[in-house]
Each structure stands twice: as C-alpha cells, then as structure tokens.
Amino acid sequence: MDPPAGTTLDDITLDELRLAARNHALPLEALRYPVTPVGLHYLLIHYDIPAVDPGAWRLELRGSLERPLSLSLDDLRERETVTMAVTLECAGNGRARLEPRPLSQPWLTEAVGNAEWTGTPLAPLLAEAGLRDDAVEVVFTGADRGIEGGIEQLYERSLPVAEALGPDALLAYAVNGRPLPPQHGAPLRLVIAGWYGMAHVKWLSSITAVTEPFAGYQNKVGYRLYQDADEEGVPVTRIMPRSLTIPPGIPDFFTRERFIDAGPCLLEGRAWSGWAPVERVEVSVDGGATWDYAELGEPAGERAWRGWSYAWDAPAGEHVLCSRATDGAGNVQPVEAAWNLKGFANNEVERLRVTVRP
C-alpha cells in the first residue's frame, strides 16, 4: 500500500474538515491556564459520544481474575479517592504538519490540555478482584461503537499489566472538580498519565485481564508507527516532549498571524513529556538559527505540563518564534519531524510567525 494521499497543507479534504469540526483543539491562548477549563481541553472522539445512563451503568471487571467484580458508580466513589493533574495529548497531534499528510484527524499543534482528574486508583481494584499471575495485559472497553479500518468495533485498548498496576492509572469520574461531562467519558474513563490520549479509554464499561497480548484494532492496527503498511509497526505509547508558546500580541482573524509592538515582550509557554519531567526549554526568536534557555516555572503537578518564560526585546520586523523541550529521560524535540504512515507523535518544534510593529 502506498502512503495515503495528501501532500500539501492547502488541499484539506471534506472528510478531514468534518473531523476537524467535531474534534476540538485547545485554542492556543488557553495555554495561559495552568488547569485547562472544561470546554477548552482538546477532544478526540473516535465514533460518537455514546448515550450512557449513569444510573443503570456498571463497570465489569472480568477475565483472569479470582473474583470478578461488577461495580456501580457509587461503589467506585466509595473507594480511595485520588486527584491528579495530567497533561493529555492526542497521539495524532502534529499530523497535518507531515508531508505527505496522513489522512485522519488533521491536527496542527494544539491537541492538548491539562486537567485535574479525580477518581479511584486502578491497582487496588485489580488487587481486590484477585488479578491472576497469568495475566499479561488489561483491556479497557468503552461504550462507543463504530467502524474503523472496515471493522465494526467498540473502542478498546489494552495496557501491559505493569502499567495497569502502576501509579499512573486512575479510573476517573470527575474533572476539574465536577462530574465528567459526556465528551470526557461520563460516567467513567481511564486516565493513564504520561500516555497519549488513545490509551485513556472513555465511557468505560469493562476491564478484562487477558493472558495473551490483546489483538484488538486499536492496539494491533490503529495506533502504531509504520513506515509502510506491510510492516508490523511499533506501538504508540507515551507522550514525546513538546513545548508550545502562548501566542503573544493580537491575531489577525483569518490568518491567525500575530502582531506585537517593538520592545520588551515576555514570551511564555508550557512544555510536557510523558517519559520524564521536562528539564529544559530552549527558545529561538530567529526561526531556529540560535537558541537560548527559557526560565522554567514549577510543574503544575508530577504528571502535568511546566510553564516557562523568556524575556525578549522584540525588534521591528518579521520573526519566527520556536521553543523546544528536553525531558529528564534525554528526549529532545526535533526541529524536523520523522514521517510515519499514520501521522503519530509528530513533536516537531512549533514555528510561530510574529510581526513586530515599530
């Protein structure tokens, strides 16, 4: 199979536009909020938001367990409660910047958000259910149904047992202090901090411990890095580092280009990685020719993005602003993206055009 068509940024198709309309990006100025308000956080909904009756809803834990469980929302609320600030990014963020452009949701750079998720940790529930030693993965099944790759399916994804038992896995029923809204997976979703969004299964209906690696579409076909369609590919897992700048000044309505006045301008932004805390952010005000260190703020939480700032004395003219993040695991944002067939994990450095007026 050849790579999908789509070679320039000025031939977006109707199918892509339809996805861009229904899936929501973070308007970039909303990077200013350390905790993203509900309604501004990015949203990628594979099929439809399902109509789930929270009163009738139950979570089923089954598979390789000593004591399968069936739990109501109240059962879950009565258990240990944890709130975690988690930066969540879509695995397809940056896809529309690849050439040729893989045909799917055409994200530019802004499919991200940072929210405070409240729920109950997954590990104690799996312990209560008596997870057997032969389990190798845990499958999370949502209530959203659709057709993808020609296959009718419920949205479902697995995690290795070690991740499901780790401190990053939460069954969340609230966000930013309020019950989950429908678009974020009401009444219950998985949050698996540090992983791209495809792993955070929404509208969760069952959790199944399996003794063989899960061969469902989203694991085996959907979310993999391929160079061509004949190869097995590499699973998409944790979030690669990225930094974005809060766009300075004011925008032009149609082009979204930015205008500021010459003189001191404090550039600010946020950076994150799912592999380790962000340890360094560099800024370039000349399109990547030279770089300087930004000042880092305190992270908004162990699993959350980190603010940064950089004092720029902006001279009149046209400029391209860039920033790049480095995490504690040594991952650095690339200036140019490595292409892959489905357009995942493109964390290429942002290029923000600014006109500085005299």
Next chain:
Amino acid sequence: MDPPAGTTLDDITLDELRLAARNHALPLEALRYPVTPVGLHYLLIHYDIPAVDPGAWRLELRGSLERPLSLSLDDLRERETVTMAVTLECAGNGRARLEPRPLSQPWLTEAVGNAEWTGTPLAPLLAEAGLRDDAVEVVFTGADRGIEGGIEQLYERSLPVAEALGPDALLAYAVNGRPLPPQHGAPLRLVIAGWYGMAHVKWLSSITAVTEPFAGYQNKVGYRLYQDADEEGVPVTRIMPRSLTIPPGIPDFFTRERFIDAGPCLLEGRAWSGWAPVERVEVSVDGGATWDYAELGEPAGERAWRGWSYAWDAPAGEHVLCSRATDGAGNVQPVEAAWNLKGFANNEVERLRVTVRP
C-alpha cells in the same frame, strides 16, 4: 472584487483548517441533549479569548444616558435574575457548503447549541441609566482585540434600541447553572435571543448608547449579506430556520458515514428559528424527492430549539436523509442555498448519507 477563491470541498486551506481547529462545532450526536453540555456548544472566537480579571472587571454604561453607570459583577448579580434557554447559531454556519466557498471559518452544518443562560435583563439597566430619547442604537464592546479586514479593533457590535430594550436581551454571567467559562465570555456576555451569534458580544466591557447608527467593522463591513463587494449589503440579524437530524446508527471513523440495520428506525432531530417558533418539520428519506411530516415535541423553551421525531422503516440500501423546518413567520428552509460573498445564513437543508445494512 471577485468572489474569494475556493471552489470545491476538497481544497480547504491551512488558514481555514487553523480556524476549524480552534473554533468548535457541536458534534452532531450531541443534538440528543435538549440543553447542550458546556464543552459541546459551538464556539466561534474572533480574536483570542482575553484574560479578564473578574475582580477588577467593571461594566461601563455610557453614551446618551442621563446617569452613566459603572458596575461590578456583584452589582449585576444583585439585580433581577432571569434564566433563558436560548438556541445560538453562528451566522457562518453552512459556509463551507457554498460554492464558491467564501474563505473564513469553514463551518459545515453544526455551529449551534442550546444553553440555559442566567443573568440580568438589559432593559431595566438601561432604564436605570436613563437612556435618552435621541439614542438610536446600543453598542456592545468586548475585551477581545484583533485585526480584521486590515483594521485593529475590539470586537463590538450594535443593536437597535428596540432590540436592546426588548425581552430577548440578557446580560449573562452564568450558563447551565455555572459561572461562564472563559470561552463563553466570562465574566459577562450579551445574549440576544433569536439573533445569530455575532450579536451576542462576549467579554463585555462597555455598553454605549449612540445617536447615530454605529459604523464599526462588524456592523458595517463584517456581518452583511453581499452579492459582490461593491454593494452596501444587508445586515445579518436573526437566525433563519434550520433542522438537523441526530445521526442514526454508528459512524465510520474517517468518513463519518452512518450505518444502520434494516427495519424500524426512529429518526430524531431538532429545529429552530430566530424569527418565530418552529411550526413544522418535514422529513425526506429519499434525498428530497418526497417529504412527510415529522412529529413535533415541546420546545425546550420559548427561544429554544424544538425536538422532532419520524418513524422510518429503513430498507436496505443507500439513502440520503433530509429534514426541513418552517417557522411561524412563514420562513422555510431552502433545499438549495442562495450564495453570498461572505457565506452567512446558509440554512440549506442537510443531506445525511446512511447505509442501511440488510
């Protein structure tokens, strides 16, 4: 000036995509909620969401008034409180369906929502301020600044005095029972029920009574129906009738085409108009060749959309579903749109493709 370029639906530009990413449509399955949850309501933000400090914020009432007022949010909350369910639609909804396609936010059909807005009515405030007889319009100025048509501006729009004094004008500080989130105009926005969204000025900072018709960009240039750019144009005002169907069955992820099984299928949808209540909805299951009456539900409020349903015995095959609304003022949705230069008020009948499986 020739009409803007853009002639087919498969050549959407990067500028349009960037707008489609930051502005949010209602995912069509969310038509199922009589009151649209926050985060699913459509959003069109002209410039940036401004950073407004609600503690320092004040609303200034000025211009042709006997007693100019400067009010805090608490001052407004202490006044008469009204909650109204209002269906709000973007004037540009349907733009991307016009050929040639006007270049701006490329909405398909889903820039709509219905929310419960709480605030204080405008008319008593204008009475308290002593609106003078020489005032002809009232100008609403927001805190959002940008460049449009080459002009740097705050977003501002006027209404005729009669509309500002009418029962449809509300200064809203809450939506769906919660304080306004930033994207809906916190701390205060205008709601002017029945008008397209461009009139509902967000992040309101001042209200000015003027003695000449307001000549600001959004009134005199932006929101007008033109056939060509040399003419004066006709102002965009109230919402033309539209009906949309809750997409039945399940979607294909990429194309969003719908699949259902043969047999009884209850089609449901919602219809609205800013001119008068919706009095009739017709449904076609053959792409508009024949029409039948839908059953109407109770409106979700005097100024809100109205649910409808239609029992369809779906035969296997490919079908195009349509619905059209007629309001009490005699406005009927057209099957084909009348083009205009900027792509406003295209309320052409929706065409929803469905594959019915045997």
